Amino acid sequence: MPPAPYAYRQLDDPKLEEKAQRLMETIRCLTCQSQSIADSDASLAGDMRSQIRQRIAAGEEPEAIRAWLVERYGDYITYTPRVTSLTWPLFAAPLLILLVAGLLLRKRFVRRRLMDGEGL
CATH class of the missing domain: 1.10.8.640 (Cytochrome C biogenesis protein)
Structure with a gap:
């Protein structure tokens, strides 16, 4: 054609x-x-x-x-x-992952700071 x-x-x-x-x-x-x-x-x-x-x-x-x-x-x-009801999780997932990673890192650093402070 x-x-x-x-x-x-x-x-x-x-x-x-x-x-x-x-x-x-x-x-x-x-x-x-x-x-x-x-x-x-x-x-x-x-x-x-x-x-x-x-x-x-x-x-x-x-x-x-x-x-x-x-x-x-x-x-x-x-x-x-x-962004629709089917696609919004694709846009929200990276933000959620960053939030969870930030909370886990914060928890780890706070715990380490407490352990270092107790050892003195």
């Missing part, structure tokens, strides 16, 4: 192309997974670039396009995942 019409062709309006480019840099390529669709040569990324450019040219806002992509492909598609 030939590539999508705007897979490798920019929009004529530089402002619209800049909007599209900024959005494409925040969307993960589902084939490559480590690259944005702006950097990927995968055919799926080309199709997604074309979809974004067509929607931007039609006047759709980037956040509406992002919402459509997330609805279609899931939260993994974006580099900035939303």
Whole structure:
């Protein structure tokens, strides 16, 4: 199949192309997974670039396009995942681990200070 019409062709309006480019840099390529669709040569990324450019040219806002992509492909598609009832533990876990580690270290240092003070 030939590539999508705007897979490798920019929009004529530089402002619209800049909007599209900024959005494409925040969307993960589902084939490559480590690259944005702006950097990927995968055919799926080309199709997604074309979809974004067509929607931007039609006047759709980037956040509406992002919402459509997330609805279609899931939260993994974006580099900035939303905090939801399912994802909040992923954001809270590092803070909880740091808190527990801090409490354990504090307890150890207080105990050591008491033991050193009793030995005098």
